Amino acid sequence: MHAxxxxxxxxxxxxxxxxDGIDLNVPEGSIYGILGPNGAGKTTTIRMLLGIIDPDEGTRVLLGSDRPLSQSKLVGYLPEERGLYQSMRAADTIAFMGALRGMPLKAAEMRGRELMEEAGLGYAADRQIRQLSKGMAQTVQLLGTIVHDPKLIVLDEPFSGLDALNQAKLERMIRAQADRGVTIIFSTHVIAHAERLCERIAIIAKGKVSFDGLVSTARDRLRPQVHLETETADGPWRKALPDDVRHEGNWWHFTLPDSGVEPLLTALIGGKAGIRSLSIERPGLHDAFVAIAGEDTAAEMDAPTAEELI
Incomplete structure (x- = not known):
C-alpha cells in the first residue's frame, strides 16, 4: 500500500x-526523503501532493483519495516557511494548530501540554513564542504538526537553522512517530539527514526525479572501496590488485573486485605482502548521490541556505 x-x-x-514530470511512490509507514538542492522543485512537489496547489499536468493520490485536501485532517504539515504568533503561549499554539485539524480545543490543549512534557518543554508551556529559543519554537511547531495524531507527516526542510543538539532531538521525534506506523515525508538538501533517517528516497534535480527507491539500492550502485596497508611495497601479490588501484606509500586504495575479498587475501598472504591493515568501506549516500545526480548538483547540496548563514 502507498500513502x-x-x-x-x-x-x-x-x-x-x-x-517536470515527477513520479513518486511513498509506501505506508516509511520514512521517505525528498532529496535535492535548493530550487530543485521539492517544495512545489510537496504542495502539489498535499493539494495546496494543483499540477498543470499529472495525477496524485493521497491516502487513497485523488482529492488531497479532503484528507487534510489526516495530515500534519510543517512548511519550510515557519510562522507562529509571537504573542501566543506555546501550549495555546499547539492547541490552535490541533483545532485547525478538527480537534476539540480543550482536548488539543491537554494533548499539547502532554507532548511538551514528553519533549522536555513542560516548563515552557505558558511562555510566549517570542520568549522561546529558535530550537524550542521549532519544536513547538512540530508538536503542533503531530498533536492530532496524523497518519501522514510532511516536513519541509525541518532541520534548517537548527544546531546539532536540536537536530538530534528532532530526529528522535521523527523516529518515534515512525515507530507508531506513521508515514513520514521530509525534504532536505542535507544528505547526512536523509542517510540517517530514511528507508527510501527520491532524488530531485531540476524538477525531475533521477532516483526513487531504497537508500541501500542507491548505495549499491557503487562497489565497496578497499583500503590496504602492507609491509612490503612490491612482490608477486601486486598482480592481484585491480587496475584502478591508487598507491600512496605502503597504502593501496581500490574498488573491491567482483570476485570478492577471499582471492585477494589468498594472494596477499601467499605473496608475503605483510598485511598491516585492511578495511572495506561501503560507499555512503553522498557518493551514491554524486553518481546519480552528478558532481555539480552535489556541490549545490553542500551550499548552506541564507537562513543557515545567519
Whole structure:
C-alpha cells in the first residue's frame, strides 16, 4: 500500500517548469526523503501532493483519495516557511494548530501540554513564542504538526537553522512517530539527514526525479572501496590488485573486485605482502548521490541556505 502515489506531475511558473514530470511512490509507514538542492522543485512537489496547489499536468493520490485536501485532517504539515504568533503561549499554539485539524480545543490543549512534557518543554508551556529559543519554537511547531495524531507527516526542510543538539532531538521525534506506523515525508538538501533517517528516497534535480527507491539500492550502485596497508611495497601479490588501484606509500586504495575479498587475501598472504591493515568501506549516500545526480548538483547540496548563514 502507498500513502502517496504521483504520476507525471508538472508545474510551471511564468513558462518555467519548476516540476517536470515527477513520479513518486511513498509506501505506508516509511520514512521517505525528498532529496535535492535548493530550487530543485521539492517544495512545489510537496504542495502539489498535499493539494495546496494543483499540477498543470499529472495525477496524485493521497491516502487513497485523488482529492488531497479532503484528507487534510489526516495530515500534519510543517512548511519550510515557519510562522507562529509571537504573542501566543506555546501550549495555546499547539492547541490552535490541533483545532485547525478538527480537534476539540480543550482536548488539543491537554494533548499539547502532554507532548511538551514528553519533549522536555513542560516548563515552557505558558511562555510566549517570542520568549522561546529558535530550537524550542521549532519544536513547538512540530508538536503542533503531530498533536492530532496524523497518519501522514510532511516536513519541509525541518532541520534548517537548527544546531546539532536540536537536530538530534528532532530526529528522535521523527523516529518515534515512525515507530507508531506513521508515514513520514521530509525534504532536505542535507544528505547526512536523509542517510540517517530514511528507508527510501527520491532524488530531485531540476524538477525531475533521477532516483526513487531504497537508500541501500542507491548505495549499491557503487562497489565497496578497499583500503590496504602492507609491509612490503612490491612482490608477486601486486598482480592481484585491480587496475584502478591508487598507491600512496605502503597504502593501496581500490574498488573491491567482483570476485570478492577471499582471492585477494589468498594472494596477499601467499605473496608475503605483510598485511598491516585492511578495511572495506561501503560507499555512503553522498557518493551514491554524486553518481546519480552528478558532481555539480552535489556541490549545490553542500551550499548552506541564507537562513543557515545567519
Amino acid at each position: 502517496i502515489e504521483a504520476r507525471g506531475l508538472v508545474k510551471q511558473f511564468d513558462g518555467f517548469r519548476a516540476v
